[in-house]
Every structure is written in structure tokens, then in C-alpha cells.
Amino acid sequence: MKRILIVTGQSGSGKSSALQVLEDLGYYCIDNLPLALLPEIVGKLDQENNLEQLALGVDVRSTRADLQEFDQVFEQLQKYGSVDIIYLTTQDQELITRFSASRRPHPLAGRWPSLHECIQEEKGLLLPIQMRATVNIDTTDKSVHDLKHTLLSKLGQSDNLIVILQSFGYKHGIPLDADYVFDVRHLPNPHWDLQLRKLSGLDAPVQKFLSEFEQTGQMFEDIHQFLAKWLPAFAEGHRHYITVSIGCTGGQHRSVYMVNRLKQALEANWSIQVLHREMKHWS
Incomplete structure (x- = not known):
């Protein structure tokens, strides 16, 4: 067996959807088995089947003791192939909205009186797994289609490093799945020009406006030089992806401009994916 993915995260964050996407990509998927049984089952599958890709769904319904012993389970699974952990997370208020809309109880509802308490307890229980996560995905604003696109980008379909450049607005929250975050709110704001x-x-008048300020060029050069220096190190470490998020106030002008300019500067040497997270909010 060559590749094993452990798919986990907060209840309501999209684990089942992620497993369906992975199944479509050719992964053999197993969900909701006790953690302690996984090494034995994976070993049996490795002996009896010629599986190249295996995805294992794990959630908080495993016993507390199993979750606390996750490090041992992880090390045993590494005997059968490379192991990556996909951890799905979602902002608390969005999780509350999703559970209210679905009218399904949280898996910990029998132990804690409120949904908010269940969410906080679950975070603590899953912490041993989250600490080992190699792929973090924030699904707060993602549809199933968006989740599929993100999985394809972050898992990679080759050994080449994929650089994900993401613009966002601070007023909508900082992306939870970013490897690096750069703040460009100090640059002149085109918003105040009616x-x-x-x-x-992405529009030429905004690009012209921002390019006329010296500090815009200085900020671009600093970010570009940082990435040009360190992206080769990530590639040599066999990383499949790195997410670089650029934020301004609303995620419409300055951050989008900077992402677009970085894409043009980097795409000759790297595989680039661009995400403008707040596009749906653009006026």
C-alpha cells in the first residue's frame, strides 16, 4: 500500500463529503471504525488486496482512550505506507448553523447540555490528531464543489509542489488552513475612491491605482523574495502544497491585486492555484 489518508475533524465540517470525493478519486474508503482496530484492518487489507490508496474516516465517536493513544496508532499505520492526516475545521457559528439546519444531534449531545459545549469538548478530544495533521482545510465557506477543488489542490496529483495563493478579507475572518498569512491593510485603499x-x-484601474504607490511595490518585493527563497525548501521536503493567504479589509481590492501579481511572478517556476475567497461578497 502506498498512500493512507486519515480523514477527521469537527463534526459537521464535511468528513463524509471529503470521503466521497476521495472515493471518486480512486481511494478505498473506510469510515467510523474504532481507532484501535485500524492497524489490524489495514494490515489485513495490505496482505489480501493490491490497494494503492486507502482513506480512513475517524471522528469523535472513537473512545477517549483510543483518541489519546492516537500517536501509537499512527506509528503502526506507517508500516504500510505514507500516512497523511486531513483535518477539517469550521468556525463555531457556522457549525451551529449547520446542526440547526440539519436538525441532527451532535455526537456528544448526550454528554453536554449545549451545542456550544459539545463543539468545544470535541476540539479537545481531537487535539492529538489535529497536532499531527498534514492537510488542514477550513470548510466554513466551502460548498462540496469547493471542498473537492481544495482536496485536489492540497493533495496534489504529482510530486510537484502546488502553491495556493488565496486572497481574503479580515472582516470575514482569517483562513484557518493557511500556512502563511500576509496583511496588506496598510496599503492605500481603493475602496475610498468611488x-x-x-x-x-483584477481590474486595470485598481491595479494602476495601487501600483503608483511605492509601499505597494515594497510589500510585493518582500513577499515575493520570501517565497522565492523558501518554496524550494518546501519542495525538497516533499510537500504537496503550501497555502499563502493575503488579507485586506474586505478581500476585494488590495489582497486580490497582490495575489494576482504574485501569481504572475511565480507561475514560471511553480504550479499555482488562485482562490479569491470573498468573491461572492464583491459589490
């Missing part, structure tokens, strides 16, 4: 307000950083 002729530019409804445009985005």
Missing part, C-alpha cells in the same frame, strides 16, 4: 469601489484587484 470610481474604484465596485471594481476588484
Whole structure:
């Protein structure tokens, strides 16, 4: 067996959807087995089947003792192939909204009186797994289609490093799945120019406005030089992806401009994926 994925995260964050995506990608998927049994089952599958890709769904319904012994389970699984952990997370308020809409109880509902308490307890129980996660995905604003796109990008379909450049707005929250976050809110804001307000950083008038300021060029050079220096190190470490998030206030002008300019500077040497998280909010 060559590749084993452990798919886990907060209840309501999309674990079942992620497993369906992986099944479509050719992974043999197993869900909701006790953690302690996984090494034995994986070993049996390795002997009896010629499986190249295996995905294992794990959640908080495993016993507390099993979750606390996760490090031992992880080390035993490494005997059968490379092991990556996909951890799905979602902002608390969105989880509450999802559970209210589905009318399904949280897996810990019998132990804690409120949904908020269940969510906080679950975070603590899953912490041993989260600490080992190699792929973190924030599904707060993601549809199933978005989740599939993110999985494809972050898992990679080759040994080449994929650089994900993501623009976002601080007023909508910092991305939880970013490896690096750069703040460009100090740059002049096109929002205050009424002729530019409804445009985005992809439009030529906004690009011209920002490019005329010296500090814009200085910020770009600093981020570009940092990435040019350290991306080769990530590639040599056999990372499949790295997510670089650029944030401004609303995620429409400055961050979008900077992501677009970085893409143009890096795409000759790296495989680039661009995500503009707040596009749905653009006026």
C-alpha cells in the first residue's frame, strides 16, 4: 500500500463529503471504525488486496482512550505506507448553523447540555490528531464543489509542489488552513475612491491605482523574495502544497491585486492555484 489518508475533524465540517470525493478519486474508503482496530484492518487489507490508496474516516465517536493513544496508532499505520492526516475545521457559528439546519444531534449531545459545549469538548478530544495533521482545510465557506477543488489542490496529483495563493478579507475572518498569512491593510485603499469601489484587484484601474504607490511595490518585493527563497525548501521536503493567504479589509481590492501579481511572478517556476475567497461578497 502506498498512500493512507486519515480523514477527521469537527463534526459537521464535511468528513463524509471529503470521503466521497476521495472515493471518486480512486481511494478505498473506510469510515467510523474504532481507532484501535485500524492497524489490524489495514494490515489485513495490505496482505489480501493490491490497494494503492486507502482513506480512513475517524471522528469523535472513537473512545477517549483510543483518541489519546492516537500517536501509537499512527506509528503502526506507517508500516504500510505514507500516512497523511486531513483535518477539517469550521468556525463555531457556522457549525451551529449547520446542526440547526440539519436538525441532527451532535455526537456528544448526550454528554453536554449545549451545542456550544459539545463543539468545544470535541476540539479537545481531537487535539492529538489535529497536532499531527498534514492537510488542514477550513470548510466554513466551502460548498462540496469547493471542498473537492481544495482536496485536489492540497493533495496534489504529482510530486510537484502546488502553491495556493488565496486572497481574503479580515472582516470575514482569517483562513484557518493557511500556512502563511500576509496583511496588506496598510496599503492605500481603493475602496475610498468611488470610481474604484465596485471594481476588484483584477481590474486595470485598481491595479494602476495601487501600483503608483511605492509601499505597494515594497510589500510585493518582500513577499515575493520570501517565497522565492523558501518554496524550494518546501519542495525538497516533499510537500504537496503550501497555502499563502493575503488579507485586506474586505478581500476585494488590495489582497486580490497582490495575489494576482504574485501569481504572475511565480507561475514560471511553480504550479499555482488562485482562490479569491470573498468573491461572492464583491459589490
